[in-house]
Each structure stands twice: as C-alpha cells, then as structure tokens.
C-alpha cells in the first residue's frame with residue numbers, strides 16, 4: 001500500500017484544494033490530510049483564517065477524498081507524521097516548491113502544480129472588508145495603519161485629525177483625510193478612536209448614532225455615567241463597542257490568563273503590573289493635548305488585575321507625581337488595590353521609568369512576565385523548586401496591533417465584542433479613571 005500525506009489550512013475550501021487532494025490521492029492508495037490547528041496558523045503568522053479548525057476539518061472530511069484527517073500542531077510535526085504513519089509520498093502544491101525538500105530524507109516529495117486563479121486569500125478579499133476610519137493625532141496611528149495591511153478583513157480607508165503633523169505617512173496612504181469627524185463617519189463602517197480620552201464620549205456617541213462600530217483606545221471615557229449611556233446605545237443599535245487594549249488580544253497574554261484560571265499557580269494573592277514609557281509624549285503633535293500616565297497606561301496595567309482578581313475590590317489608594325512641565329498631568333501614578341483576600345498594585349509612568357514587568361503571585365507558584373510585559377511573546381511559570389519551572393513562548397508578529405484588528409473584524413461578524421475583555425472589566429477601568437480624577 002502506498003501512503004500519501006499532504007497538509008494545508010483549507011480555509012473556505014475551494015476547488016483548488018479539491019483538485020490538489022484528488023491528485024495527491026491518485027499518487028497512492030491511502031491519503032492522510034493534515035489540517036493546521038488555529039494556534040499553529042497564528043504562530044506562523046497566518047492570522048486571517050476565517051473558519052475554525054473544526055469547520056475546516058469538517059470541510060476536508062466532506063470531500064470524501066481523505067482516508068484520514070489529522071491536525072498539524074507544531075513545527076517539525078511533518079517528520080514525526082511521516083515516520084509514525086509510514087508515509088511513502090509527501091505531496092503539496094507547487095507554491096511550496098523547494099520548501100519541503102528536507103523531507104526527502106524520509107520519503108518521496110512531490111510538488112503538484114497549483115490550480116491557477118483561486119486561493120483562500122482571494123476568496124477572503126472578495127468579501128466586503130470593514131472600512132475603518134482612524135481618529136486621533138499621535139504617531140501611533142502610523143503603526144496601526146501599517147499593521148492593518150496584514151489583516152484582510154479590515155481596510156483603513158480614512159483619517160480624521162485636528163493635527164496631522166505626526167501623521168503624514170498615513171495621510172498619504174488613506175483614501176480620505178479630514179478634520180471634520182462627521183465627514184469621516186460618512187465614509188466608513190467603523191472607527192478606531194485614538195484621540196484624547198476627554199474627547200471619546202462625544203466621538204463614540206456620534207459614531208454609534210451614525211450606525212458605526214467603534215474600537216476605542218482604552219479608557220473608553222473618564223466617567224461611569226457616560227460609560228453606561230454609551231454601552232446602552234451600542235446595545236440598542238446592535239453595534240460593536242470594543243475595548244482597544246492590544247495586550248488582551250495577544251496569544252501569550254490570553255494563554256497566561258487561562259493558565260492562571262486553571263489553577264496552575266494556586267490561588268492568586270497578588271497581581272503587580274508596571275507600564276512606563278518616556279517617549280510617549282514625543283508621539284503627539286505640538287498642538288495636541290497630552291495624556292497623563294494613568295490615561296496612557298492605566299487601562300493596560302489594570303487589565304490583568306481585573307481579569308484575574310475580578311472587579312470587586314474593597315479599597316484603592318493613589319500615589320501621584322505631577323509632570324513639572326504641565327501641572328495638570330500625572331507623570332507617574334501608583335495605585336494600590338485591595339481585595340478581601342488579595343492585593344494588587346499598578347504603576348503607570350510617562351515621566352518616570354521603571355521595569356515594565358508583570359508578576360502574578362499565587363499560593364503554589366508565580367508567573368513572571370519580563371518587560372515589556374504588555375507586548376510579550378514569553379512568560380515563565382515559577383515554583384519553589386526550579387526544576388518545576390515552565391517557560392512558555394508564543395509567536396508575536398509586529399506590535400500585536402494586527403491581532404486587535406482581526407478580533408475587531410471577528411466581533412463585527414459575530415456581533416460580540418466581549419470575548420476577550422468583558423463589560424465588567426471595561427466598566428471597572430472607567431470607574432478607576434473616575435476615582436483617579438476625583439481623588
């Protein structure tokens with residue numbers, strides 16, 4: 001019996017896939033098809049896949065061509081599979097020509113001509129992608145634009161700013177730029193709001209009233225009452241109002257949360273998160289309002305606190321150092337948060353530098369995420385006995401902004417923007433900002 005094996009993502013299964021499977025099967029008697037797991041795809045930078053692993057496996061099975069379907073989960077697995085299933089021929093489309101020659105040591109490698117004129121990427125791009133308009137003035141928007149180029153499901157088409165001085169790059173690339181927000185709303189399906197938090201309430205309300213989905217750079221607003229009104233409006237209009245804390249959408253961070261929730265370090269007693277960056281101010285245009293350290297970093301630093309310890313804290317106190325150049329703005333803020341049986345601290349700095357690490361302490365062990373933890377691909381689970389320590393690594397491409405955009409598009413498709421950050425956590429962040437302002 002001649003056993004043939006082939007691999008692919010098989011997203012939105014098309015006749016190019018079917019023809020490949022048929023020809024692979026014809027090379028022998030028994031065909032094994034490896035379908036890539038979601039994680040493996042994400043780790044190798046393929047972030048636009050639309051169907052879940054389950055759906056893709058079902059589609060491959062439904063062709064009736066494969067004799068066996070397996071899941072491809074890790075780098076190098078092909079060698080293991082070839083040995084395990086005693087494979088005679090490895091077959092793949094000619095777009096991979098040469099790439100898998102290293103497998104010749106284990107079996108015959110055949111590159112089959114690829115079917116012209118069709119691909120999963122082409123099908124995905126035919127679908128209507130979400131047209132996003134960006135609002136703000138900091139140089140960060142240039143990064144967001146660049147990252148959006150990796151995401152099929154969104155198209156950043158417009159920019160609205162009161163100060164374009166830091167935004168020449170995006171301005172040249174988008175189809176439309178304006179300083180009139182109402183005009184921007186006319187041209188897009190959704191907005192990404194990165195303006196000063198004081199402006200968010202009005203801008204979010206206007207976007208929702210115009211029927212546009214919103215991704216806002218956290219904090220949403222600075223007062224709880226505004227929060228309640230805006231979330232109610234979004235619900236009533238069936239629109240996505242999603243928290244833009246990019247850390248939440250990164251694989252390493254979301255895996256870390258699951259690990260903590262599954263009890264790997266016992267009961268969590270303390271969460272300590274520090275986020276600082278001195279360059280933050282330089283990113284804003286000369287005429288733009290600066291953000292304080294809490295506005296800039298508070299939401300990100302509070303994210304693991306609320307997601308791990310919950311939002312029912314009993315006490316909070318602030319230590320703040322004002323920016324000597326601008327008295328109204330905090331350059332450094334430390335917040336102590338007390339829970340009945342746990343404690344947390346966050347440190348946020350735009351005028352003070354510190355080690356940007358995250359430590360989650362539990363009754364059995366702790367998790368250490370090195371600086372800058374908010375865009376990490378790596379963390380360690382540490383125990384009393386170092387031989388039990390575990391290191392975890394997850395690929396992170398670019399600045400991670402692309403994952404947030406992918407999830408925004410998914411949220412719009414599925415009608416649920418709370419999968420990664422629940423409303424409770426968003427509300428608690430706004431509540432903390434209000435307490436900070438009124439302290």
Ligand code: CTP
Pocket residue numbers: 007008009010011016017020091092093094095096113114115116117118119120121122
């Ligand atoms: N394939 C093919 N002809 C096509 C498209 C894909 O022969 N027109 C083959 C690929 O060479 C591979 C298998 O089908 O051996 C699975 O490919 P996959 O990467 O899942 O599909 P693509 O359509 O190439 O996906 P994408 O556009 O996301 O790269």
